[in-house]
Amino acid sequence: MIELKNADPNFKWEIIKREGGEGLLKCFGCSDCAASCPVRYFDERYNPRKIIRLTLLGMKKEVLSSPFLWFCAHCHACTERCPQGIMVAEVINAIKNYAAEQDYCPEGYKMQLDLLNKLGRLYEIEDFDLRKREKLGLPPINKIISEVAKILEHTGIIERVHSKNAHANLKSETRNTNE
Amino acid sequence: MKRYALFLGCTVPVRAQHYELSARNVAKELNIEFVEMDDASCCGFPIKAVDAETSLLIAARNISIASTMNLNIVTLCNSCTAMLSDAQKQLKHNEFYKKFKELGFSYPHDVVVKHFVRVLYEEIGLDVLKKAVKKPLNMLKVISHYGCHYMRPSQLHEFDNPEVPHTLDELVTVTGAQSVEYVDKKMCCGGSVLGIDEALAVTMANHKLHTAKNSNVDALISICPFCTVMYEDNQRKAEDKFETQYGIPVLYYPQLLGLSLGLDKNAVGIRFNRVKASALLEKVGVA
Ligand code: SF4
Numbered sequence: 001m002i003e004l005k006n007a008d009p010n011f012k013w014e015i016i017k018r019e020g021g022e023g024l025l026k027c028f029g030c031s032d033c034a035a036s037c038p039v040r041y042f043d044e045r046y047n048p049r050k051i052i053r054l055t056l057l058g059m060k061k062e063v064l065s066s067p068f069l070w071f072c073a074h075c076h077a078c079t080e081r082c083p084q085g086i087m088v089a090e091v092i093n094a095i096k097n098y099a100a101e102q103d104y105c106p107e108g109y110k111m112q113l114d115l116l117n118k119l120g121r122l123y124e125i126e127d128f129d130l131r132k133r134e135k136l137g138l139p140p141i142n143k144i145i146s147e148v149a150k151i152l153e154h155t156g157i158i159e160r161v162h163s164k165n166a167h168a169n170l171k172s173e174t175r176n177t178n179e
Numbered sequence: 180m181k182r183y184a185l186f187l188g189c190t191v192p193v194r195a196q197h198y199e200l201s202a203r204n205v206a207k208e209l210n211i212e213f214v215e216m217d218d219a220s221c222c223g224f225p226i227k228a229v230d231a232e233t234s235l236l237i238a239a240r241n242i243s244i245a246s247t248m249n250l251n252i253v254t255l256c257n258s259c260t261a262m263l264s265d266a267q268k269q270l271k272h273n274e275f276y277k278k279f280k281e282l283g284f285s286y287p288h289d290v291v292v293k294h295f296v297r298v299l300y301e302e303i304g305l306d307v308l309k310k311a312v313k314k315p316l317n318m319l320k321v322i323s324h325y326g327c328h329y330m331r332p333s334q335l336h337e338f339d340n341p342e343v344p345h346t347l348d349e350l351v352t353v354t355g356a357q358s359v360e361y362v363d364k365k366m367c368c369g370g371s372v373l374g375i376d377e378a379l380a381v382t383m384a385n386h387k388l389h390t391a392k393n394s395n396v397d398a399l400i401s402i403c404p405f406c407t408v409m410y411e412d413n414q415r416k417a418e419d420k421f422e423t424q425y426g427i428p429v430l431y432y433p434q435l436l437g438l439s440l441g442l443d444k445n446a447v448g449i450r451f452n453r454v455k456a457s458a459l460l461e462k463v464g465v466a
């Protein structure tokens with residue numbers, strides 16, 4: 001059930017101002033995105049149209065706390081079909097970005113963020129890998145690219161994702177509505 | 180001789196050396212020179228879901244390396260291609276460019292970002308490739324998998340057909356192999372959700388493995404390390420979940436092309452394919 005009395009009219013503006021969130025207001029609810037979505041084809045609990053409509057309605061808690069938000073494979077099948085020219089996958093991504101900062105970042109992503117901070121890469125390069133590359137005649141590669149940590153520090157993303165009480169407001173709101 | 184900066188990304192140089200090796204050896208045969216990007220990092224895509232802006236800045240820094248070398252970028256991974264292309268477009272916007280400059284990076288020359296397969300199609304061309312084929316693979320039937328970020332979103336790539344792509348099929352046909360027609364060509368491998376819900380990811384991968392089996396192909400052709408993780412590394416999981424047997428080798432396109440150019444099996448790193456391709460090699464007559 002959608003309880004409109006819990007709606008937050010600012011929510012959609014929070015998404016629109018983010019990288020990728022621009023097109024949100026143009027959605028007229030046709031469902032072409034959902035019809036083209038491969039994830040939805042296999043698992044009906046995920047529905048891009050529903051996420052976008054709930055966002056427009058201001059159903060912040062429902063959208064941000066839903067584990068299915070993260071099911072989007074970012075495949076852009078929806079983007080190609082949207083009659084309104086919305087880059088649907090980018091809008092969904094903007095919602096994920098917002099959720100990540102509201103303490104809903106999946107652990108796997110936090111780990112990847114930490115790896116990038118430490119190594120500048122997703123995989124630790126062992127001496128074994130370098131020897132294997134050499135044997136195959138492949139050129140050596142750097143184990144650590146430290147400039148990435150500088151970028152992460154500059155945008156402050158690690159702090160935003162890890163800080164527990166950043167958005168205590170949303171959390172207490174959530175609690176109240178559950179009571 | 181054509182020269183490009185080669186962007187390897189995270190996965191290819193440590194988890195898909197056979198892809199890198201075959202791409203480099205095919206490039207050599209075709210008179211393409213790859214210049215190393217020593218200080219290149221992750222493309223940024225893995226954390227796009229956490230913060231698009233940070234991932235774009237990481238991508239833009241990689242582009243600045245090629246820009247300083249005054250070279251265009253060749254990529255081997257679909258997601259790297261999309262991420263770097265996105266950043267390349269963003270660099271033209273003042274607001275983003277300002278943030279990029281604040282970090283002390285520079286962008287002296289405009290850089291074009293292309294997937295290696297797209298370079299083969301657009302800049303080498305089917306005619307040249309056809310002439311270079313020494314050992315046509317007429318006995319092979321394969322299924323071509325494009326993956327999502329090779330041509331979608333079309334606003335970014337402006338290449339091939341986002342709904343019914345055809346460039347890889349044409350490139351496969353040049354080798355002499357038959358590329359089967361099938362529905363749901365644009366189906367996603369599921370790679371992006373592997374870390375979120377493994378069962379869903381494996382179900383998505385299974386869809387095309389099932390089509391491949393029904394089409395009775397010798398191999399599935401991939402152009403992205405993530406897609407290969409889904410179709411090859413997780414093939415056993417799909418077999419278990421759907422109680423079936425696939426045993427379908429997953430070859431990177433440069434491996435297939437390399438065999439047709441007359442490269443030997445070591446030069447295309449066939450022994451690193453996790454689903455063994457010995458039956459395919461036998462058919463082709465490569466000992
Ligand atoms: S296809 Fe576009 S307009 Fe239609 S529901 Fe989806 S986002 Fe809205």
Ligand code: SF4
Pocket residue numbers: 033036037038039040048071072073074075076077078079088089092
């Ligand atoms: S990008 Fe996400 S919402 Fe769009 S079709 Fe792909 S999985 Fe579905």
